[in-house]
Structures are given as C-alpha cells and as structure tokens.
Amino acid sequence: MSTEHAVDTPVTVVGAGMSGAACAAALVAAGVPVRVLDRGRAPGGRMASPELHGRRVDVGAGYFTVRDNGFESVVGDWRDRGLAREWTDTFGVLATGAPPSTSTGPMRWATPGGLRSLVRDVLGDIDVTTDDLEALPDGDVVVAMPDPQAARLVDIDDPVGCDPVIAVAVGFAPDSVRDLPFLHAAFVNEHPSVSFVADDGSRRGDGAAVLVAHTTPELAAAHLDDPDSVTGEVVAALADLLDISMASPEWTHAHRWTFAKPTGAHDATHSLRRVDGRLIGLAGDQWCPQGSPRIESAWRSGTDLAAAIVTDRRA
Ligand SMILES: Cc1cc2nc3c(=O)[nH]c(=O)nc-3n(C[C@H](O)[C@H](O)[C@H](O)COP(=O)(O)OP(=O)(O)OC[C@H]3O[C@@H](n4cnc5c(N)ncnc54)[C@H](O)[C@@H]3O)c2cc1C
Numbered sequence: 001m002s003t004e005h006a007v008d009t010p011v012t013v014v015g016a017g018m019s020g021a022a023c024a025a026a027l028v029a030a031g032v033p034v035r036v037l038d039r040g041r042a043p044g045g046r047m048a049s050p051e052l053h054g055r056r057v058d059v060g061a062g063y064f065t066v067r068d069n070g071f072e073s074v075v076g077d078w079r080d081r082g083l084a085r086e087w088t089d090t091f092g093v094l095a096t097g098a099p100p101s102t103s104t105g106p107m108r109w110a111t112p113g114g115l116r117s118l119v120r121d122v123l124g125d126i127d128v129t130t131d132d133l134e135a136l137p138d139g140d141v142v143v144a145m146p147d148p149q150a151a152r153l154v155d156i157d158d159p160v161g162c163d164p165v166i167a168v169a170v171g172f173a174p175d176s177v178r179d180l181p182f183l184h185a186a187f188v189n190e191h192p193s194v195s196f197v198a199d200d201g202s203r204r205g206d207g208a209a210v211l212v213a214h215t216t217p218e219l220a221a222a223h224l225d226d227p228d229s230v231t232g233e234v235v236a237a238l239a240d241l242l243d244i245s246m247a248s249p250e251w252t253h254a255h256r257w258t259f260a261k262p263t264g265a266h267d268a269t270h271s272l273r274r275v276d277g278r279l280i281g282l283a284g285d286q287w288c289p290q291g292s293p294r295i296e297s298a299w300r301s302g303t304d305l306a307a308a309i310v311t312d313r314r315a
Pocket of ligand 1: 018019
C-alpha cells in the first residue's frame, strides 16, 4: 500500500485555517512534506484579523477556550511567548428591556496580535499558496474547511450545515466609548439583529474604542448578498442596547461569514479514506465528537488527521 504513496510525496492541504494549519504542521513534524493552498490572501480562515484603520481587529472568532489537553500545551507555549493571554471568564448578558447581567463560564483567551497570528504561528515556516480550488488536486489530499465548502471538492457523507454571521466592526473616537453596560464582551439574548458584542480594545489589550458585533443568523442570511447593508441596523441596535447614542462611529466595516458556525458535528475528529489509491482526509471544526465546534476542535481535528495519515503512509 505505501509503495504507491512514497512517504516523501507531498500531502496537499487545502485550507489554511486552524485545522489545515495544525494538520500541515503535524505532518511536517513527522517528516511528511506538505503543500498548503488557501483561496484567501492570508492564512487564518475564520480566525481573521484584518488591519482596519491602523490596528488589527478580530472580525471572525472572538476568543478561544482550552479544554483539550493537547491544545492546552500549545496554548501554554503561546502564553509563554506573549502570543495569547487569558482574557476573562465572565461576559455580560444584554437583552432589550432587561437590566444587564453577567454569565461566568470557561476562561476565554485572546491575543494581542489578533487570532490570525496564532494560525500563522502554527504554520511556522510552511508557505501558503493562494489558490481557489474548484477540483480536488492530485495525490494525497487534506480538505480542511466547513462541509458546504468541502462538498464542492469532494463527496461528504452526512454533511454538517453552517449558520451565517455578519460581523460589524465599529470604530469610535478614542475614549468616546465609556461606561459600557458590560466588561469585555456580552451575549445579546433574544434580539432580532445582534447576538454578541465584543470590546475589541479589551480583547486586544490596547484599549482602542472598537466594538465588534455579530449579527443573528437570520439577519445575516437576509443580507449575504450585500453585507454592508446590515451596518445601519447593527449600529442602531448597539446604540439602543449599549446606550451609546451620543458617540457617532468614525468608521464601520462589515465582514460576511456565509459558513460561520456549524449547526451540528460529526461523531469523529476527522475522516480519512483511500479513494482510487490515494488518501483523502477531511478536517475542520465540525469534526467534533464533543459537539461544540470551535477553534480547539479545529486544532484537534487537524492534529488527529495528520496522525492518521502518518500511520497509514507507514503501514
Ligand atoms: C463570527 C464567528 C465567531 C466565532 N466565534 C468563535 C469563538 O468565540 N470561539 C471559538 O473557539 N470559535 C469561534 N468561531 C469558530 C472558529 O473560527 C472556527 O472553529 C475555526 O476557525 C475553524 O477553523 P477551520 O480550519 O476548521 O476552518 P476555517 O477557518 O473556515 O478554514 C477553512 C479555510 O479553507 C479555505 N477554503 C475554503 N474553500 C476553499 C477552496 N475551494 N480552495 C482553497 N481554499 C479554500 C478558506 O479560505 C479558509 O481559510 C467563530 C467563527 C465565526 C465566523
């Protein structure tokens, strides 16, 4: 079996989000050459931190949690090198017509350089080539992305769907946003427009007056063709919820996530099968038997898939 697929032929990893990056890094660490392709100009996928008005803003994932033992040691290394820090275990809870409250849960981690910096760190020296694939490349392949995107390249049994989100970043004049009814971030309950809002200055640790709101899936679905068209409704919702009507935004930026959050999960951390003599692996946060897709499940998925590929190639 392995003679056909010599250990030194590269594995092509399609998708340079956390799952693809973790898979590629683990393959390289095991001596397997990789080539990594992503349609985005920068790696990171849904851990996106574009530079907006002079600083990086997390417009995708807002933070990460650490329940996985293997991921914990990676995060410990990030902490020691100043790439990530414990942010908070307590978020606000907002709802129209109700007084603000708080909710305490697991420690949420954030980054001074934006969450994308962690994907870049996982990749290390591995280059990412920009390529928007429309068909599966030759040879052994890893497809590391949400199922609706992966299904354009490969057959998937029982694909997991995804809810959309539009993230709206709102920048204010320095020091103009004070006395918010929450610290750090807040879940927004039973609101037609907004489901979550984060203080990006708190998250990044620079105190910038930048908020990032996530729309409800319903509002996002109605505006996927024109994400900017949602901005007015979101800014009005923030003014209402946060009572910041006196501060006018200096700028706004809307980012569309058509496949933001898996609506279910596979009951394994990855898939690896041999089709016509070559390996085809699937990874991503939806490969999450614990049932709560997130950054740490993407890392676990890519890491486990790499181990399975190495085992198969050495068999
Ligand atoms: C708005 C939002 C909020 C979130 N909040 C949190 C949170 O608070 N905490 C948390 O842990 N997680 C959160 N998440 C989820 C988290 O971002 C994901 O779990 C994680 O980033 C998934 O990584 P991935 O590698 O599985 O997929 P992705 O990051 O989606 O990576 C897939 C990659 O594949 C590429 N790609 C797709 N199709 C092709 C193609 N045809 N050719 C080439 N490349 C292709 C894409 O460009 C992308 O880079 C959030 C996500 C969003 C969008």
